[in-house]
Amino acid sequence: MRIGLIAGGGQFPILFSKKAVKKEYKVFAVGFTSETDKTLGDYVEDLKWIYLGQVTKLIKYFKQHHITQAVMLGSIKKTNIFKNIRPDFKALSFIAKTARTHDDSVLTSFADLLLKEGIRILPSTFLLPELITPKGCWTKRKPDKAEKKDIFQGWKIAKEIGKLDIGQCIVISNGTVLAVEAIEGTDVTIKRGGLLSHHNGAVVVKLSKPSQDLRFDLPSSGCQTIESMHESGVTILVLEAEKSIAFDRDEMITLANKYNISILGYTDDDIT
Structure with a gap:
């Protein structure tokens, strides 16, 4: 079984990856250069580093590895939204079409965008209900x-x-x-x-x-x-x-x- 991981900062992505491996998942992760713990690569099948806003690279990476379901875990420091960001054309188009810029609206809209690309976002706790x-x-x-x-x-x-x-x-x-x-x-x-x-x-x-x-x-x-x-x-x-x-x-x-x-x-x- 394969699963994608969009990894922010903190310990959550690592905890998830450890549990996923025990459950016999192969984890293909996307990490953000300004956020993600550098040791995440030790716990996943493969790790792709991108900048915030590089949506096309994220989607291409998941499709290359035949990922149809993924989770979004970890924190993104809001102060980093104003730096270390390189929005590509797909990201700019997404922002333009998003009516509300509140956190939840953006994340839900992003999950909808991924679903249109054949990648379904699962609940963050589906392997870690104990949290x-x-x-x-x-x-x-x-x-x-x-x-x-x-x-x-x-x-x-x-x-x-x-x-x-x-x-x-x-x-x-x-x-x-x-x-x-x-x-x-x-x-x-x-x-x-x-x-x-x-x-x-x-x-x-x-x-x-x-x-x-x-x-x-x-x-x-x-x-x-x-x-x-x-x-x-x-x-x-x-x-x-x-x-x-x-x-x-x-x-x-x-x-x-x-x-x-x-x-x-x-x-x-x-x-x-």
Whole structure:
């Protein structure tokens, strides 16, 4: 069996490739020079390096290797969209035809473009369901009454911000939004919010967008998220259960318990 991999940054593409090989897939990967972990080549059948925007090369590579299904995994630093990009004619044509430039709209439209070329994009977690965020309180520490109030308010605000495709995460304390994620990413947002709370505790709410295409770009967290919270004096992490992913969950929980941080997996049904 063959499968294509469009690999951004982070550990997700490598985790996927290791699991795929165990499942007897041959992985043919496309990596981006400014994003992808250089060691990915050690875990795949073949790896093609391209620049952001080189859509024709990506499609040609997959067709050369008879790839009819693929996954899109890993992060693309939004700051790199303004550099290290070499859009070809197909990319420029795609951009011109895309009515909305929001992340989800672009990714969904790109998946539709690949489907027209005979390449179907599969859900990012289809080989790694264990990464999907479970419901419940993961940690020894549970939120107090005031923190629960911030969680409920923060959840609703984060959903509204998600509708505008601004970001996936906010930091809130005592009913006041301290930071909203934009292009800088979650860790910087957490640190900015912690600074404004004077390291006296705050709540991070990180959700999928209401229109999220669950095949890709799921909100993710990991040990670095917990370290950033600890450094910033932030004490509660709320993730959207079943619509986000968590890397190294056991290590996350160990760190959170060490730092007296609470991790919660909620769904819309938990917010009343």
